Amino acid sequence: MKKIQSSCNYCAIDCNLDFYVEDNQIVKVVPTKGYPVNNGFSCIKGISLDKQHSLFKPNPLPRLKQADGTFRHVSWEEGYQEVATRLLDIKEKYGNDSVAGLSTGQMTLEEFGIFGHMMRNHLKANMDGNTRLCMATSVVAHKQSFGFDAPGYTLQDLELSDTIIFIGANPVVAHPILWKRVRNNKDKKVIVIDPRRSETAKNADYWYGIRHRSDLALLYGIANELIQKDYLDHVFIKEHTNHFEEFKDFVKDYPIEKIAPICGLEVEKIQELVELIHSGKRVSFWWTMGINQGYEAVRSAQAIINLALMTGNIGRPGTGANSITGQSNAMGSRLFSNTTGLFGGGDFDNPVRRQQVAKALEVEESLLIDKPTIPYNQIIENINAGKIKALWVVCTNPRHSWINNDTFKEAMEKLELLIVQDIYGDTDTSKECHIYLPAVPGVKKEGTVINLERRLSAVRPAIEKEENERTDYEIFYGVAKALGLKDIEEKWKTPKDAFTFMRACTKGMPCDITGIEYEDLAHSKGIQWPFPKGAGKGEDQRRLYEDGNFFTADKKANFVFEAVRENPVKLTEEYPYVLNTGRGSVGQWHTQTRTREIKVVADSCSKEAYVNIHPNLAKEKGIEHHDRIKVSSSNGQSAIFIAQLSEFVGEHELFAPLHYIECNLLTPSIYDAYSKEPSYKMVAVNIELVK
Ligand SMILES: Nc1nc2c(c(=O)[nH]1)N[C@H]1C(S)=C(S)[C@@H](COP(=O)(O)OP(=O)(O)OC[C@H]3O[C@@H](n4cnc5c(=O)[nH]c(N)nc54)[C@H](O)[C@@H]3O)O[C@H]1N2
Numbered sequence: 001m002k003k004i005q006s007s008c009n010y011c012a013i014d015c016n017l018d019f020y021v022e023d024n025q026i027v028k029v030v031p032t033k034g035y036p037v038n039n040g041f042s043c044i045k046g047i048s049l050d051k052q053h054s055l056f057k058p059n060p061l062p063r064l065k066q067a068d069g070t071f072r073h074v075s076w077e078e079g080y081q082e083v084a085t086r087l088l089d090i091k092e093k094y095g096n097d098s099v100a101g102l103s104t105g106q107m108t109l110e111e112f113g114i115f116g117h118m119m120r121n122h123l124k125a126n127m128d129g130n131t132r133l134c135m136a137t138s139v140v141a142h143k144q145s146f147g148f149d150a151p152g153y154t155l156q157d158l159e160l161s162d163t164i165i166f167i168g169a170n171p172v173v174a175h176p177i178l179w180k181r182v183r184n185n186k187d188k189k190v191i192v193i194d195p196r197r198s199e200t201a202k203n204a205d206y207w208y209g210i211r212h213r214s215d216l217a218l219l220y221g222i223a224n225e226l227i228q229k230d231y232l233d234h235v236f237i238k239e240h241t242n243h244f245e246e247f248k249d250f251v252k253d254y255p256i257e258k259i260a261p262i263c264g265l266e267v268e269k270i271q272e273l274v275e276l277i278h279s280g281k282r283v284s285f286w287w288t289m290g291i292n293q294g295y296e297a298v299r300s301a302q303a304i305i306n307l308a309l310m311t312g313n314i315g316r317p318g319t320g321a322n323s324i325t326g327q328s329n330a331m332g333s334r335l336f337s338n339t340t341g342l343f344g345g346g347d348f349d350n351p352v353r354r355q356q357v358a359k360a361l362e363v364e365e366s367l368l369i370d371k372p373t374i375p376y377n378q379i380i381e382n383i384n385a386g387k388i389k390a391l392w393v394v395c396t397n398p399r400h401s402w403i404n405n406d407t408f409k410e411a412m413e414k415l416e417l418l419i420v421q422d423i424y425g426d427t428d429t430s431k432e433c434h435i436y437l438p439a440v441p442g443v444k445k446e447g448t449v450i451n452l453e454r455r456l457s458a459v460r461p462a463i464e465k466e467e468n469e470r471t472d473y474e475i476f477y478g479v480a481k482a483l484g485l486k487d488i489e490e491k492w493k494t495p496k497d498a499f500t501f502m503r504a505c506t507k508g509m510p511c512d513i514t515g516i517e518y519e520d521l522a523h524s525k526g527i528q529w530p531f532p533k534g535a536g537k538g539e540d541q542r543r544l545y546e547d548g549n550f551f552t553a554d555k556k557a558n559f560v561f562e563a564v565r566e567n568p569v570k571l572t573e574e575y576p577y578v579l580n581t582g583r584g585s586v587g588q589w590h591t592q593t594r595t596r597e598i599k600v601v602a603d604s605c606s607k608e609a610y611v612n613i614h615p616n617l618a619k620e621k622g623i624e625h626h627d628r629i630k631v632s633s634s635n636g637q638s639a640i641f642i643a644q645l646s647e648f649v650g651e652h653e654l655f656a657p658l659h660y661i662e663c664n665l666l667t668p669s670i671y672d673a674y675s676k677e678p679s680y681k682m683v684a685v686n687i688e689l690v691k
């Protein structure tokens with residue numbers, strides 16, 4: 001029996017797993033012992049990776065939709081040619097801006113490299129990813145505050161922290177192995193700030209059930225109180241930060257007496273929180289989608305960073321303002337997708353970086369695209385306005401996951417060419433597309449992913465592909481060849497080639513990985529970036545900012561702040577309740593295409609969309625547990641849900657898991673001003689019993 005160590009390609013923890021294989025069948029999956037991230041533990045999704053494709057084994061050949069609406073399968077060569085010809089035709093007829101792509105945080109670094117090079121540099125197309133729906137806020141916040149998109153922590157900080165504050169994060173459900181690391185810490189207080197009494201809040205020492213979208217006011221109020229009480233690290237502020245004096249003046253407008261009613265908390269509760277922050281010796285702040293998916297999300301993330309800076313809780317063991325990533329390679333997509341920045345980081349109009357990246361890719365500088373992509377929302381708007389005619393969607397399911405998802409349905413109808421590359425041909429996005437390109441799942445491919453603490457780890461094929469099966473990398477390569485892109489054809493033959501190019505692009509950057517050999521990652525403990533040439537063996541755990549130096553020109557972190565804005569979501573008589581959305585269970589992954597194959601998950605989760613509703617509200621509305629209710633949204637849409645009574649949501653709030661397509665029918669098209677990340681977490685709704 002062979003044993004192959006590989007990374008789980010669901011969530012951003014990137015647990016490593018040992019696949020035991022006999023006769024090209026996975027016999028068992030065991031979480032890797034000694035791997036610094038998960039050390040012998042995993043969640044149900046990881047140990048069920050062998051279930052991928054047991055139920056829905058697709059035809060491995062490309063599928064074309066014909067003029068009469070029927071489908072036919074063609075050879076791969078014909079499929080590649082069809083994609084290439086049709087993309088080039090549309091480009092020629094309508095111009096570069098008529099072609100766009102949508103990728104994901106779930107591809108490998110090498111796949112980002114080849115796809116980004118082909119789509120952006122060669123085809124000059126716009127291309128964004130589902131990381132916009134997820135991590136765009138953190139990216140912008142980090143760049144403005146730290147000078148680079150560089151989350152500084154290592155997971156061990158959870159074991160070393162004495163005060164762990166989760167804001168808009170529910171790791172018990174969304175990042176179980178991160179929560180395991182919290183539980184390893186026997187000497188800590190856990191604090192949760194979340195309007196919902198989430199699974200994490202239930203397991204915390206302190207829960208602050210704030211009003212939806214009042215985080216920014218709360219965080220400024222806390223900052224002001226810390227200043228008033230002089231609970232500050234003056235030395236750190238003076239030596240390592242900019243704009244503190246302006247910040248100090250600014251937050252005077254947010255005394256806790258004023259913000260307490262805005263946040264729905266008592267003044268004493270906020271004071272308690274301030275004292276907890278002050279009394280902690282190693283305080284760490286952790287945020288996820290409850291912060292990132294808001295209308296003033298970037299400023300909220302920065303308000304968390306400000307607290308860490310002013311109290312000197314950054315760069316030391318057990319501290320940090322720490323953004324938790326969602327998907328297995330969201331960090332890779334942030335650095336290597338060529339969408340919002342050059343490969344390895346840096347702006348598209350930075351002449352020095354352009355030269356470096358062109359040299360690393362062995363191409364003329366003029367080949368590199370010269371501007372960032374238009375964001376996801378604008379791609380969809382431009383499709384619906386008839387400007388974008390062709391869309392290539394890879395490893396994401398936007399018909400389900402996009403905000404106000406009827407607008408994506410409209411886009412699908414408008415497009416002349418929708419190409420979908422997915423491991424399943426029956427997803428809401430792939431089932432009706434013009435060209436479907438079936439890719440094999442992660443257990444059959446190789447490459448690299450980067451986890452939430454900047455750790456690169458290897459994805460290795462546990463089993464071999466069968467006849468006619470193709471990996472995502474091979475599909476990109478095949479299309480590039482059909483497009484006649486000689487440099488890709490000659491120099492990007494394998495994932496290792498792509499890794500080598502991407503690595504070269506990082507030279508001298510904060511994310512320098514020039515010290516990593518592709519082969520080093522296999523059967524390893526993973527390697528955190530930065531890891532420049534000559535870095536030696538490296539420790540198992542490394543954090544950034546230990547010397548107090550950040551990536552800005554003057555090496556100081558910036559206090560960034562802005563007045564709290566009016567919430568664009570208004571509760572009215574017509575729509576008096578808040579609908580909150582997010583992850584429903586450990587077993588369910590996003591749009592459920594993959595986790596429907598895990599029998600215990602499929603059997604134990606609701607088949608139909610449901611909402612959690614407080615028993616008091618249910619009573620008031622004559623609704624009983626498991627009744628069907630109609631939820632109407634201020635975006636003009638409504639859908640039927642099963643009512644699941646729960647005391648863990650507020651009396652005037654509902655919670656809908658995003659795992660059901662109905663959820664995003666109701667979410668309104670609202671985005672953060674700076675990151676354009678959708679504001680998924682607050683919808684104004686009304687409800688009625690369906691008789
Ligand atoms: N099982 C499972 N795990 C997953 C995923 C999955 O689909 N299934 N997806 C992965 C991905 S891509 C991501 S991005 C992560 C997401 O991980 P999380 O962000 O932890 O999960 P969510 O449930 O989206 O949201 C977290 C919390 O934000 C709270 N929240 C809502 N509004 C507000 C607000 O105004 N203020 C505050 N402070 N909190 C608010 C919600 O009540 C919720 O408890 O999970 C990853 N892990």
Ligand SMILES: Nc1nc2c(c(=O)[nH]1)N[C@H]1C(S)=C(S)[C@@H](COP(=O)(O)OP(=O)(O)OC[C@H]3O[C@@H](n4cnc5c(=O)[nH]c(N)nc54)[C@H](O)[C@@H]3O)O[C@H]1N2
Pocket residue numbers: 104106130131133134289293326327394395396397398400401402421422423424427439440441442472581582583589590591592593594658663664667680
């Ligand atoms: N209301 C609401 N909506 C949300 C959110 C929320 O909190 N609330 N969260 C948002 C967030 S944070 C995220 S990240 C998105 C996620 O949204 P999506 O990315 O749309 O969700 P997934 O189900 O992960 O889609 C991944 C697709 O890739 C396919 N796939 C899996 N592995 C492979 C592979 O190796 N190759 C290829 N080619 N395909 C593969 C799967 O079958 C699936 O169809 O949802 C967003 N939508």
Ligand code: SF4
Pocket residue numbers: 008009010011012013014015038042043044045046047175176177178
């Ligand atoms: S915690 Fe995340 S990475 Fe680990 S097994 Fe579960 S889904 Fe996979």
Ligand SMILES: [Mo]
Pocket residue numbers: 133134135326327
């Ligand atoms: Mo995400």
